[in-house]
Amino acid sequence: MQIVHLTDIHFGCEDKEALAAAKRYICEHKPDAVIVTGDISSDGRRSELENACAWIRGLDAPAMLTPGNHDVPYYDMWGRLAYPWARFERAAHGIRTEAWHTPQFSIVPVNTARAWQFRFNWAQGEISRGQTAIAAAELQKAQPGALRIIITHHPLDWPNDAPIKGLTRGGPRGLEYLIDAGAELFLSGHLHFASARLVGTRAVTISSGTLSRRVRHERPAFTVIRRPEQNLIEAEVVQIVQGFAETASLRQYKLSAPAEPGSPALMRAAL
Secondary structure, three states, X not given: OEEEXXXXXXXXXXXXXXXXXXXXXXHHHOOOEEEEEOOOEOOOOHHHHHHHHHHHHOOOOOEEEEOOHHHXXXXXXXXXXXXXXXXXXXXXXXXXXXXXXOOOEEEEEOOOOOOOOOOOOOOOOEOOHHHHHHHHHHHOOOOOOOEEEEEOOOOOOOOOOOOOOOOOEOHHHHHHHHHHOOOOEXXXXXXXXXXXXXXXXXXXXXXXOOOEOOOOOOOOEXXXXXXXXXXXXXXXXXXXXXXXXEEEEEEEEEOOOOOOOOOHHHHHHXX
């Protein structure tokens, strides 16, 4: 199994060279899935969203998409309040945006972006208890042995070494709850920063770099995820160097055996 994780492509300030290199990589390697974790536009303009989704539909692999905080009408207050996701949903027609179950993997998206919030920084994320419960229930539809993946735009638990600081409201609680529900892999963006780490012994969280010109101390990059063995997850960070995709790092993470249906952990998650 091989999955390519893209994020923060930010059409409107996209890096055309990086996008071309990523597309060539996907064409050559033919992954089982491409996952795009939001911020596909710069300002939520119709043309940006449509161009971004046209590019995603043109990839030589089945793709799945979840929105980010830049995918609402960014500077249009009326649009934020009246139709925050209408442009995104129209542009994403034909791209998977709902849960996706196969014998190899189950991918469950959660929208952590908000059109507005009761706090100063609307760019930061949130996962509600209701969203967490729905995602946990969806994970129970996974086929035996399938890798159970949660995708969000914002990391549920921000890495300490991230280039920007922040907090996803409900994130740490949601992360623990979803791991109890069987989630083994969490994919996110927002940080424009490649990061992978174990959470305890049962899950891995991965944040990928950007394919836009809005870089933060790193080259444009994406992440390739493989599963060489049932309880082994491999994360390869691929950076774009002079128009070519080059491996920047390759690490493997060993997980403990997943909880079986009916186990105390899964029963807690279902409550």
